[in-house]
Amino acid sequence: MLNKDYKIHRLVDDFYIYTQKKDDEEIILEVISSRLNKFQLFLNQGKIQRLNSETPINSWVFKVEGIIKKLMQQFEFYQEKSKDENNDEDDKLKVKQINLNKLQQEILLIIQETNEKVLVSSYIFSTLLKFIEMNKNIKIDSKYLEPILNLATFLYVQNVSYDSTQKIIRLYTLIINIQPEYMKENISWNIERYREAIFGNFTNDWIDILLFISTYNIQLNTSTHEYIFNNLDFRDNPVNLAVKLINLSSKGKLPKNEVEKIDKIIKEKISLINWQCFFEDPNSWWVLIFYSFPHLKKDTKDILNIKLKSIIGIEGDEDISYEDNDSAILLANKFIIKFILDKNAHFIEWDFATDKYLEKYFFYTKNRMLFNPGNIVDFDISR
Structure with missing residues (x-):
């Protein structure tokens, strides 16, 4: 056993098997399959993926790093003299002019090259949300928020799921909290623009966004x-x-x-x-x-x-x-x-909606996390 030339690692319900020879790979699969069959369990053959030492793994991460760096370079903090005499300065955030079309095209190109639509869009979206989450108390001019909101919605519709819907509700809520009325109009425009991409999916993936629309009176x-x-x-x-x-x-x-x-x-x-x-x-x-x-x-x-x-x-x-x-x-x-x-x-x-539950209460989500995407409190959900 000490000289075995294979390794098996488990991550939650995924198993990773490393071998030197293809024959060993087949033997291990047969042994695992036979053992599972005794308990009326079976391997899902459609999910077995074979990789070799030359197979690029997570290559999308390296391509996305450039996008993330470029995105973060658009944000610039500066301080402004506060009108309140008791405070010396207010932290403010300025966003440089984002060429949204160019950025979206670059993201779509990475998705096409890597065939990892869900991972690419989710990773960039989470990074953007986390940045807004961390700076939700900093003043941001509405003209700088608009491209952020447009980009976030674009990323959301690449992969409309239960989790991504919770994220977009959270981001919309944070942005509304910064600039209420003007941002509501922009959210309306984005939802109308992408309505087929959002509401053409399985209902459980997007049903919560309808509650958000109702609560915040999005026209x-x-x-x-x-x-x-x-x-x-x-x-x-x-x-x-x-x-x-x-x-x-x-x-x-x-x-x-x-x-x-x-x-x-x-x-x-x-x-x-x-x-x-x-x-x-x-x-x-x-x-x-x-x-x-x-x-x-x-x-x-x-x-x-x-x-x-x-x-x-x-x-x-x-x-x-x-x-x-x-x-x-x-x-x-x-x-x-x-x-x-x-x-x-x-x-x-x-x-x-009328009692603003999204702003007041916490509840358990489908993935058993205590959470409310509309409640502006100091805890991090951008993961």
Whole structure:
């Protein structure tokens, strides 16, 4: 064993195997595959990548360094006499004239040469965000912020994902905090310009940006709104419908015809529920989410009250009580039903936009990180 001519390293769920001979490589793969098969696990053949000593690894990093250096050279700090007599000087940041088109073309060329679109765009985007994050308390003139925002949006649309959406929301929020009204117009322009690239992707990748738009009252033209809602599958996805309603509510009172549509959809969905197996039925999410919907019609809510209580064997106005002989399953069901029926409890914060949740609270994201991209506090998320 001491004289073995191979090495195996593991990084999270990736294994790196180093061998001197191709035959050894095949033997190792066969041994690993056989061992995994005993536990009903299998190697994903499509993800096995073979490299040799002449294969360039992470060559994109060296090419991107030049872009990063060029980008950082555009920023120049200077100090200005403060109007406040108690302070000597204010730190300010000036951005040199960025040739945005040229910079974007250089980035696209690196992506083409390296075939690493996600890594290249994400790395440059993260570097830019981290720089703004570190200097969020420094005054930056709006004319210098505009090219930064335009470049960030360009990088974002190269790889629209859940993580990159959190980053662009964070950057937009930081920039709005520096220059509120003028930057909102520029954000609108960028979102409208790249609407196909953003909202043409899988909904879960971009749904949070719609909450950002609602919270900060970003004004989009009618055609962009229509494009977003046309790509939002809300008839079969209660979460998407809830986000749409939060967006519409942020603009004022919900139109009566919209309320009628919602009630019709909910009635249709609850009619499909197998109430004997409520907690296993995927349509139960329509109840969990929309029972607390403030515009739900009374007759629809009455139906839900009767159905929900019937799950735990309660009729009429009888209160939910916990008995010593309740089974664990019945006890759990009672807890959940009581939560749903509680007028002060809810699965969806219907006032998410109007109450500015993006500015006030933290929450767990899909990747289990405690985070809120809109909360301007002193912690670093640019990674």
